[in-house]
Amino acid sequence: MVFSSTLFLFYFLPSFLLLYYAVPARLKNAVALLASLGFYAWGGLHFLGLFLASVVVNFVLIRYMDATSQRSRKRVFLLLSIVLNVGMLFYFKYANFFLDNASAVRSYLGGPALTWEKVVLPIGISFFTFEKLTYTIDVYRGVNKPLKSFWDFLLYIMLFPKMIAGPIVRFHEIAGQLTDRSAFDTVDQKLAGLFRFGIGLAKKVLIANVLGEQADLIFKMNPATLSAPLAWLGAVAYTFQIYFDFSGYSDMAIGLGRMMGFQFPENFNNPYISRSITEFWQRWHITLGRWMRDYLYIPLGGNRVKPSRLYVNLWTVFILSGFWHGAAWNFIAWGAFHGLFLVLDRLFLLRLSRRLGSFSIVPTFLITVVGWVLFRSETLGGALAYAGRMFAGGTSSLPYFTPEFWTTLTLASGFAFLAALPTVERRALRVLAAEHLTLPRALALSITTAVLLILSVSYVLSSSFNPFIYFRF
């Protein structure tokens, strides 16, 4: 189920909230769990059984791990859990990729191509696998005790606001809230949560979708026919589309969480005002960055290794991060591209950007724009051809784009870059993170929420309504 669908906005969400608020505290988890199961089953009924089975096995393994006092036995359970989760991810997400490549190599060597039934990707597997792993590792490390109730564990994994696209909530960040959310069960949190949801919906529908329409058209064109300005325009439009889309989804998840009494971690912090790629990754998909740091980079040795090893580790982590985003060479290349700049940061770029001060926002942004071309293109070859056009030079004029597109692009740039002014960033933070609302502020927030919801819904409903003037045979 998509947050911006009619079914979710007008049937699922209000019914769920009414029921959730109506039941006593001890039943809220049950209501949330049932809703989450329904939410997942709506798009992934095929996988529900397998998914539940994997959660049960993981839960049992961790119980055994916690029960044993021997370090070596703990390690066995840890490895079993990791192999189970990573194995599932590998099979469902990467089997097609590896078989595709094996088939291509075989064909290249003169053999017949491989044939197999394509493996279908279960919804949200990348996110919930990482969350299951944090539970395993946090308990193994002794950061948290395992949950006593299987249902609470299932709720942690399945909680519908963050299940499909994050934020990736590490177990220790939410462990306490799974059993007691009374601290956040206030009307201010609910109002702020709904406001945040409205902001997220508006970011996705009013900005990302409008830019995405044009970006899609440009990326669909044969790269050879693209002029340099048009190629840049497509890349920039996609740069803002992916930010407003993904951060909008995170806003909606965080807002829904707040309405339920959960405090999910922030996932974005104005990434396009970063002054280096290192800073970009502290502001972009923050929960993934933290996951990668805590569960991959640090176990590989973190910063406490010799520089050459550190660079290899950094690069490895980012290549894997790229691969996590998608099972295709262009995602690997995107990870490698960012990893390369992180290594260059450590070598000399950070020093240079410090000297440039706020001007370094520009080159950093341009690097991310080029990176998004790798991410957006269907194939690595297509990405390289597209990027080639961006740097081919030339000043041909752009074809016609609607004033709505240009206005949206300008607004998106404004929203994305204004936070470079510290006062704006502080003010935005105050509004988004507010836990206590004065009545005038609550009123202002409510009016803004209503306006954003109405506008967003009007965009959603009209997107599929393009009538013809007359019926024609």
Place this chain on the structure above:
Amino acid sequence: MAARVSTPGAQKWSKRLLFALLLALLLLPAIQAKFQLVELMPLSGYSEAAPEPDFSPETVFDNSYQPALDKYLEEQIGFRPWMIRLRNQLAYSVFKLDRANNTVLGIDDMMFDGRAADSYLGRDFVGEAEIDRNVRRFKDVQDTLASHGTLLVFVIAPGKSDIYSDMMPADYRNAPHTRSNYTAYAEKLAAANVNLLDMSALFRHWRDTSAYPVFPRGGIHWSLWARDLAVDTLFDYVRQRGHFNFPDCYVTNREVSNIPRDTDDDLAKVLNLFKEPEAFRMSYQKLEFTPLQPGQRKPNLLLVGDSFAWGIVAYLSSVFSPESHFWYYNTEVQWSGAGGLPEQKQVNQLDKRVELKGRDVVLVLYTEPNLTAFDNYFSASVYKAYHPYTAADNLRIQGIKQQLMQDTALTSRLQERAYHDNIPLTTLFEWEAIGAFDKIR
């Protein structure tokens, strides 16, 4: 973890009320969908409605029910017309954009059909060879019908983009303008001595001389004012070319108004705005016809055409006999001079020779952008009725059939249809081959 902040009672209740109102906002559309509490003006235009999905364990498990229900609920949700009008009004008022399917907003809010605009620029040009073939066949049919005492006339109704090309938006005005279907057909039909009434040429002239605009601002069709001029001209043409003596027309009930009527705002309506753009000031009148005089008679007419033909249908019974018919897009019988409609309405099921027998006049009327399909297979089907296939033709059809059977995409499409309609696959290939042959015959 932040500490819980308590608020004074009144404030707390006010905030609870605000939250409840916001929740009500989310609930209202579903309530309106169920109970229709508020009566809303329906949306204009034609779109395929999503059917109510079938609920069954199979459809749920194969995941076909869920997206179908999503789509269905989206169309049924309450206040949808308001929401869509809001989006369209914002796009129109803020960005001067229209969001209807394939419409173009020009200078001074002049609205165009996007397909017609493309056609004017020659983007859908079908090629000289196809046009030559169609013209040759039409002329052949004209001569054949003439030998049976039937007058065949081709009428090109004007395209708004052609008449008001200077009012199209900049991206169309500056786009390359190549040979269009209209230009080629007008030239070749005239050169082949086809009975041709080129309304486009007349409208270009009338645009500068007429007292009122020949196309409305918010309409795809000729204005009602210009439509009446066209009817008068067309009937005169038929009268003179066919040597008929039928009633004359005169104008009554003339009114001037800027409230558009009938098709004068068909494009504006489909924009689905809260407030339609202001219409041109237009003259609306009624054409009356003198009673049948001694020596006069009402000819038997067959009218074949697109939606522009509907504009003249209202006047047909005053001038033409009750046996007259209108074949909309050469696909369906949609009007009969006797009132009511024949049992068999599908034109492709009718025997063309029987249908044409006794007709005094056959008018084929298509507007410029519809010339991509010329006369929608009318002259081809009549030609076939009078010139059955020869042995050589049948041989060629079999050759085409063999070629088509190599096309895997077509084969899979036809297999599906054969299964669905219970028609032998070989028959479907035969039909495809005949269709392809008729296009090049």
